[in-house]
Amino acid sequence: MKDKIxxxxxxxxxxxLNGDDSCFEELINRHQSLVASVAMNMLGDWDEAQEIGHQxxxxxxxxxxxxxxxxxxxxxLTRISMNLSLNALKRRKVYAPRxxxxxxxxxxxxxxxxxxxxxxxxxxxxxxxxxxxxxSVVTLRMIQGYDTIETANILGIxxxxxxxxxxxxxxxxxxxxxxxxxxxxx
Amino acid sequence: MSTHKLENQLKEQQYTxxxxxxxxxxxxxxxxxxxxxxRPRWLFLGLAASVVLCMVSVYMQDGNLSIxxxxxxxxxxxxxxYYRYVQL
Numbered sequence: 521m522k523d524k525i526x527x528x529x530x531x532x533x534x535x536x537l538n539g540d541d542s543c544f545e546e547l548i549n550r551h552q553s554l555v556a557s558v559a560m561n562m563l564g565d566w567d568e569a570q571e572i573g574h575q576x577x578x579x580x581x582x583x584x585x586x587x588x589x590x591x592x593x594x595x596x597l598t599r600i601s602m603n604l605s606l607n608a609l610k611r612r613k614v615y616a617p618r619x620x621x622x623x624x625x626x627x628x629x630x631x632x633x634x635x636x637x638x639x640x641x642x643x644x645x646x647x648x649x650x651x652x653x654x655x656s657v658v659t660l661r662m663i664q665g666y667d668t669i670e671t672a673n674i675l676g677i678x679x680x681x682x683x684x685x686x687x688x689x690x691x692x693x694x695x696x697x698x699x700x701x702x703x704x705x706x
Numbered sequence: 707m708s709t710h711k712l713e714n715q716l717k718e719q720q721y722t723x724x725x726x727x728x729x730x731x732x733x734x735x736x737x738x739x740x741x742x743x744x745r746p747r748w749l750f751l752g753l754a755a756s757v758v759l760c761m762v763s764v765y766m767q768d769g770n771l772s773i774x775x776x777x778x779x780x781x782x783x784x785x786x787x788y789y790r791y792v793q794l
Contacts, residue, residue, distance in 0.1 A: 541732065548728040556721040573723055577731045578738055643715055662716040694712060 529593035537584055547593065548577055554594055554664065555601045561659040562605035564648035572608060576600045591673075598664065599674045602656060609652055646696045654689030661686050 525546070527535070535543040555576050559569035579600055580587075587596065647655055660671045661682065668686075672679045742748055761771060768775040 541735075544735075545728045545732060548731055552727055553720060553722040556723045557719065560721040561719055569721070570723060570727075573727065574731055574734055578735055581735050582738075640719060643719055647719075658716065662713055663719045665717070690709060690712065694709065697712070 530589055533584060533587060533589075533593065536581075544577075544581060551594055551597050552577075555597055557663060558598055558601040558659060559605050561644065561647055561663055562602070562652075562655060563608060564644055568608060572601065572604050575604055579604075595666075595670065595674065598660070598666070602660070602674060606652060606656070642697070642700065643693075646693050646700065649696050650689055650692055654685050654692060657682055657685040658689040658693065662690070 527543070527546070529547065529550070532543040532547050536547070552573065555573050556569060559572040559576075560566065563569050563572065576597060580597060587593075591599075647658065650658065656675060657671060660666045660674060661668065666674065668679055668682050672682045675682070677685075737745070743752070761776075764775050765771050768780045770780075772780065774780045
């Protein structure tokens with residue numbers, strides 16, 4: 521076990537390709553919180569995020585032989601998580617069109633709001649009210665800590681677009697959260 | 707609300723799956739890569755279907771499902787055996 525912990529991600533990938541599946545378990549343990557965070561911040565639904573989490577690692581396992589090691593394992597997993605989350609959002613739109621009102625997002629029913637909005641759930645609900653293009657950039661850039669170029673590569677958009685969407689996303693999120701607080705206090 | 711404060715709070719939006727998540731994923735992978743006909747459920751169903759088909763076949767040939775019929779001994783009797791012996 522100690523041996524696996526000291527291995528780099530690429531070494532673990534090589535071991536999995538040589539038939540040692542227990543190394544894949546170590547890879548899952550290393551990166552599961554990254555996948556969970558991307559999926560949960562994009563989808564806002566824990567059950568759906570878990571389902572996406574399973575699919576991400578299964579897809580990663582199946583594509584290991586094609587993994588070219590041009591990007592870090594974490595970046596590759598982030599890209600898969602983001603793509604699957606966006607696909608899930610598209611499916612959701614088809615079956616249940618999203619509502620953008622504060623009431624539907626559940627923001628006005630928060631009874632334990634503190635003035636500094638130190639409320640993870642509240643921020644998550646605020647994120648769900650952003651458009652997907654803004655939410656994906658805010659998730660990668662601000663929550664996952666990728667830089668602008670990495671974010672642009674993961675999403676397949678130009679660097680300038682990342683910057684403009686980030687600015688717009690943060691501004692909108694601020695408005696949403698401030699509005700929610702006003703609702704709560706009136 | 708300052709942008710700086712919001713940015714700090716966004717950094718806190720981290721989540722983790724449950725403890726046995728990795729085990730469940732590995733089980734899912736095993737299920738996915740095992741050919742459908744080799745999965746225990748399908749193996750068991752295949753075996754059960756074969757037994758039922760054999761029983762139906764025996765019943766249609768012999769009209770009953772006795773142990774003798776299943777073992778192919780329903781038409782066996784001492785006299786038949788004797789005549790065969792005499793003919794030889």
